[in-house]
Amino acid sequence: xxxxxxxxxxxxxxxxxxxxxxxxxxxxxxxxxxxxxxxxxxxxxxxxxxxxxxxxxxxxxxxxxxxxxxxxxxxxxxxxxxxxxxxxxxxxxxxxxxxxxxxxxxxxxxxxxxxxxxxxxxxxxxxxxxxxxxxxxxxxxxxxxxxxxxxxxxxxxxxxxxxxxxxxxxxxxxxxxxxxxxxxxxxxxxxxxxxxxxxxxxxxxxxxxxxxxxxxxxxxxxxxxxxxxxxxxxxxxxxxxxxxxxxxxxxxxxxxxxxxxxxxx
Numbered sequence: 146x147x148x149x150x151x152x153x154x155x156x157x158x159x160x161x162x163x164x165x166x167x168x169x170x171x172x173x174x175x176x177x178x179x180x181x182x183x184x185x186x187x188x189x190x191x192x193x194x195x196x197x198x199x200x201x202x203x204x205x206x207x208x209x210x211x212x213x214x215x216x217x218x219x220x221x222x223x224x225x226x227x228x229x230x231x232x233x234x235x236x237x238x239x240x241x242x243x244x245x246x247x248x249x250x251x252x253x254x255x256x257x258x259x260x261x262x263x264x265x266x267x268x269x270x271x272x273x274x275x276x277x278x279x280x281x282x283x284x285x286x287x288x289x290x291x292x293x294x295x296x297x298x299x300x301x302x303x304x305x306x307x308x309x310x311x312x313x314x315x316x317x318x319x320x321x322x323x324x325x326x327x328x329x330x331x332x333x334x335x336x337x338x339x340x341x342x343x344x345x346x347x348x349x350x351x352x353x354x355x356x357x358x359x360x361x362x363x364x365x366x367x368x369x370x371x372x373x374x375x376x377x378x379x380x381x382x383x384x385x386x387x388x389x390x391x392x393x394x395x396x397x398x399x400x401x402x403x404x405x406x407x408x409x410x
Contacts, residue, residue, distance in 0.1 A: 148295065148338045149244050151209055152296050153240050154238060164215070174204065176205065181266075183197055205305060205310055210304075214238070239291055250262055253286070259287070262282055265281050269306070293334065315390045316388050316408075318388070320357065321361060323383075324368070325381065326381030350362045385407060388408050389409055397409075
């Protein structure tokens with residue numbers, strides 16, 4: 146049960162509206178705010194949804210997506226997001242897709258990961274918070290930074306809604322994630338994905354995923370040469386993304402929320 150692809154990246158930001166404005170200025174369509182909830186204690190035949198104090202504004206692509214993530218309720222601060230932001234705003238979560246969380250958990254356990262399955266939800270349409278809920282089965286691997294996790298969408302039709310998939314910059318797919326890291330991180334990522342790593346032409350390693358997606362784990366000098374303007378706070382660091390567009394992209398390289406974005410046709 147290896148990963149079925151690159152699901153999304155999580156970008157920790159101090160303020161969702163400010164971050165959304167940055168990405169919108171680059172031509173992305175950004176969803177409205179969606180508060181997060183987790184499963185609480187059952188009440189009768191129902192499961193009570195408990196607010197977590199966090200929320201997101203997503204950039205949905207036809208393949209993969211970008212999650213802008215922040216604490217939205219000061220009364221329920223997220224220690225994890227606070228830790229991410231104390232280090233630097235930017236990508237702190239790398240999420241791989243799975244189509245069978247139970248089998249994925251068994252494989253991860255055999256690979257000596259300590260992991261459990263958790264379930265969470267958010268409004269499918271942020272404009273209607275009490276309407277249908279998008280639900281997820283998630284396997285967070287550790288509290289390390291960057292955080293790795295596997296995820297299965299229990300309601301994919303509520304996540305990839307057609308009216309959120311059109312962007313003025315014609316973005317359509319998350320093709321690559323570029324990480325500045327060393328060989329042990331690459332090996333750990335390969336174990337998490339259940340796939341082999343290969344030499345990367347720029348140096349370092351490449352994890353080739355299904356659906357023509359790639360995670361590149363590069364030495365710092367190779368990563369910054371590939372992503373001009375990117376800065377490395379410490380290793381490992383998820384520095385940038387390659388976004389495929391329909392037609393010729395302009396500009397080829399942009400920056401938002403501590404993320405370097407390389408556009409390609």
